[in-house]
Amino acid sequence: MIEARKVWLRYTPSQEWVLRDASLTLAPGRIVALMGPNGSGKTSMLKVLAGLIKPGRGEVLYEGSDIWSMDESRRLQARRAAVYVSEKPVMVRGTVMDNLLLGLRLRGAEPRQARDALDRVVEGLGLKGMLDMDARRLSAGQAQMVSIARALVLKPRYLLLDEPFSHLDRARRRLLAELLEELRGEGVGIAIAGHEELYTLELADSVAWIESGRVAMQEPGSVLI
Amino acid sequence: MEDLVGVTARTLYISTTATILASLWGIPIAYLIASRRLQTLATVFEALVGIPTVLIGLLLYLLLSKQGPLGSLNLLYTPTAIILGEAVLVTPLIVGASHRILKASIDTYGELAASLGASRIQAMALALAESLPGIASSMAMAFSRAVGELGIALLVGGNLKGYTRTLSTSIALEVSMGEYGDAIRLGAVLLSLSLGFSIVARLLGGRG
Ligand SMILES: Nc1ncnc2c1ncn2[C@@H]1O[C@H](COP(=O)(O)OP(=O)(O)O)[C@@H](O)[C@H]1O
Numbered sequence: 505m506i507e508a509r510k511v512w513l514r515y516t517p518s519q520e521w522v523l524r525d526a527s528l529t530l531a532p533g534r535i536v537a538l539m540g541p542n543g544s545g546k547t548s549m550l551k552v553l554a555g556l557i558k559p560g561r562g563e564v565l566y567e568g569s570d571i572w573s574m575d576e577s578r579r580l581q582a583r584r585a586a587v588y589v590s591e592k593p594v595m596v597r598g599t600v601m602d603n604l605l606l607g608l609r610l611r612g613a614e615p616r617q618a619r620d621a622l623d624r625v626v627e628g629l630g631l632k633g634m635l636d637m638d639a640r641r642l643s644a645g646q647a648q649m650v651s652i653a654r655a656l657v658l659k660p661r662y663l664l665l666d667e668p669f670s671h672l673d674r675a676r677r678r679l680l681a682e683l684l685e686e687l688r689g690e691g692v693g694i695a696i697a698g699h700e701e702l703y704t705l706e707l708a709d710s711v712a713w714i715e716s717g718r719v720a721m722q723e724p725g726s727v728l729i
Numbered sequence: 730m731e732d733l734v735g736v737t738a739r740t741l742y743i744s745t746t747a748t749i750l751a752s753l754w755g756i757p758i759a760y761l762i763a764s765r766r767l768q769t770l771a772t773v774f775e776a777l778v779g780i781p782t783v784l785i786g787l788l789l790y791l792l793l794s795k796q797g798p799l800g801s802l803n804l805l806y807t808p809t810a811i812i813l814g815e816a817v818l819v820t821p822l823i824v825g826a827s828h829r830i831l832k833a834s835i836d837t838y839g840e841l842a843a844s845l846g847a848s849r850i851q852a853m854a855l856a857l858a859e860s861l862p863g864i865a866s867s868m869a870m871a872f873s874r875a876v877g878e879l880g881i882a883l884l885v886g887g888n889l890k891g892y893t894r895t896l897s898t899s900i901a902l903e904v905s906m907g908e909y910g911d912a913i914r915l916g917a918v919l920l921s922l923s924l925g926f927s928i929v930a931r932l933l934g935g936r937g
């Protein structure tokens with residue numbers, strides 16, 4: 505379980521609070537949708553959950569332990585349970601394959617150890633014909649798929665997806681939705697930030713609405729239009 | 730006129746060494762500015778980009794002349810003096826251009842690496858690796874500024890034949906003697922060097 509508890513966040517001391525007393529829980533085998541208008545704090549909340557930014561106040565718990573009271577190496581170890589996928593897909597120089605293996609390389613792991621995960625995402629997200637392409641020349645939709653695949657190669661227990669459907673065409677949305685449902689079935693906890701997209705809402709076990717940095721928890725039945 | 734190949738080779742040697750020297754201290758400074766967000770220092774270097782070369786020449790002349798604080802090093806009118814001056818000249822350019830590249834790279838690739846579970850050091854290494862083409866481009870820009878520079882080469886180099894004479898000081902000399910044909914030939918070589926490296930800078934920058 506990953507839990508943000510009563511989190512307050514701002515990026516500079518002179519700024520207004522971007523997250524105010526915000527709480528969110530991500531449980532294994534569940535998909536939570538984080539919905540809200542532009543600038544409401546969705547991206548900030550996902551980055552806090554991922555342990556990428558330290559909140560000014562509040563706690564971020566991984567399996568019950570506050571990651572910001574750990575020393576740096578233990579925090580890194582804990583953080584690796586979750587992978588955050590940005591709304592802006594960033595590719596490093598090289599091929600699509602180089603990018604898919606980036607996380608393993610950064611963690612100092614052997615690509616062989618991830619053979620099965622790699623084959624599965626390449627297959628599942630339809631990337632087979634793209635592996636040798638220059639990653640910097642992909643379309644926005646292709647890059648988004650690759651950046652999601654790059655996270656999945658690491659077999660994270662928690663997946664934090666920031667507007668993952670935004671650049672995808674209908675066929676790719678379908679592929680991604682199917683893969684996410686499969687992963688949920690295997691116990692992966694998934695958070696999806698988005699606007700009011702039906703895709704996200706259909707997938708979600710619960711929906712959290714965020715506005716001006718405040719989070720309200722709601723069940724999906726009550727919000728499905 | 731001194732042999733064209735010799736002057737060209739010396740000019741290349743001096744400006745390349747100056748660029749490398751400036752990079753050796755400029756890139757670490759740029760990295761510090763980018764990672765520690767030292768905006769004031771960045772502004773200082775950016776303000777110095779357009780500094781007239783003759784002022785650096787004058788300052789260095791005062792430092793290196795017999796009565797100057799560094800007079801005992803006997804560097805005045807040596808290629809080393811020109812190298813030092815040109816290194817100082819292009820330092821603001823290298824720092825100014827690379828700190829922007831590094832900052833953008835740290836923001837983008839540092840966060841990407843962290844989100845994939847990299848340690849802080851691995852994240853910085855990725856950010857550095859991804860900024861290499863851009864940094865190389867700023868070095869090529871620096872070279873193209875150093876290679877055509879006149880004020881420093883004249884003041885602290887002294888335009889000594891076969892020793893400190895560069896393309897730019899040769900041109901000045903040929904013109905003063907009315908040898909316009911030679912001056913134009915030298916100018917063409919200088920132009921192609923300077924343009925060549927500008928183009929290299931462009932190409933590298935575009936790939937970054
Ligand atoms: N790096 C940053 N520095 C300063 N302010 C930021 C930064 N990132 C986001 N913000 C601000 O925080 C607020 C929430 O942004 P964000 O979390 O990106 O919202 P969302 O993802 O819902 O659009 C916005 O007002 C935004 O301007």
Ligand SMILES: [Mg+2]
Binds near residue numbers: 546547548591666
């Ligand atoms: Mg966002």
